[in-house]
Amino acid sequence: MDELDLIRDRAETVGFAPAEHLAPARERLLAAARGERRHRPRRWFWIAGASAGLAAAITAVVALAPADQVGVGAGVAHADPVKVLTEAANTALKEPVKPPRPDQFLYVKTEYPDHHTREVWYSVDGTRDGLIGDSKVGGCRDGKAPMYGTNDPRKEGMLEDCVPRPVYRTDLPTTADAMLAYLYAEAGDRKGDVNSLGKDVYGLAYEQVLQPASYAALFQAAAKVPGLTAVDHVTDGAGRPGVGITWPVPPGSSPKAKPVVIVFDATTYQFLGTPESAVTVKTYVDEAGQRP
Incomplete structure (x- = not known):
């Protein structure tokens, strides 16, 4: 040279x-x-x-x-996926423990590169009617939930069997090994599909709320998944700079298949979203439709 x-x-x-x-x-x-x-x-x-x-x-x-x-993020000139996910876990552990009231709603605002936004209001305990945009989401009370947005107007508001699905998760593991076992169990026959596993990790970090120890376990478990790579200098759907963790698509996938990329802040390692979406607001409100 x-x-x-x-x-x-x-x-x-x-x-x-x-x-x-x-x-x-x-x-x-x-x-x-x-x-x-x-x-x-x-x-x-x-x-x-x-x-x-x-x-x-x-x-x-x-x-x-x-x-x-x-355009050089602090500490990620040559990002390593295990380091990034470990730091993300450490950041999650520092989040304050503020359990919401059961009657509250989780509000999440997601922004996309085309300036389109998504807003959701999910019942904390899963028993109250929520919203996805302007569309109602039926809460599950006494084993029954009203149906909204059906193709058949006659079924609008009719009750169907259900099980409450709280958005505030207190049922998830708090150690890396237990969380990884949980993810594999949820994957079922998709267990060998790393990209699908990445979607499950993203789903838990996205429009749900985990206790800090479970958030940390989620990212620690992800660090144990083989085949992940870190990508420097990516941006989320709102244009915020970060470092991405790429979950590869399985061999033999369609050429159009895209890997899941989860973006973290390059300095704080806080979860941001993906290159196609950005979680810009995530908090609790008292009523469906209310904005912070």
Whole structure:
């Protein structure tokens, strides 16, 4: 590798700073070079040691701008999936434990790249009627739930058998091994489908609420899944920068099949969504249709 290759490699790794940030660093670099020429033979500048010094100086120039200005997320220059998911678990454990009231609703707002938004209001204990957009979702009370949005107007509001499905989950494992076993059990005959498993992980992190220990176990369990990769410098559906965890599609899948990519904040490792969607609000409200 010659000097130019070394410089090019360093520049591609670190990224380029804006022009207005380069001038001071350029002057320092030239001043240093002039000083060395006064004390060493002219040919010194091209020996191997000087090449390494020049590459280091070039690194200082291209890295002069703050990370958020050059698109380099803190700590994820070469992201590792296990590290990212482990940090996501640590972040989840720091979330405050604030159990909602049973009569409240989980409100989640999701934004998409086309500026379309999705809003849902799910009953915390699963017994009250919620909303997905403007459409009602029947709550399950005494083993019966009203039907809404049916194709047959005669069935609108009729009762059907049900089991309450609380959106606030207190029934999930709190250790990585137990959570992984739970995910595999839920997958059933899809157990070997890593991409499908990624969808299950995303589903639990998306429009449900887990206790902090279960959230942590979810990401710790994901870290044990083989075949995952981390992708630097991705954005979620709202354009927020982050690092992505890619769940590969199974061999033999259609060429149109896309891997699930779950995006985390590159600094805090908080769950953000996917490149196609972004969870921008997730909180509790007192009534279906109410916004925070």
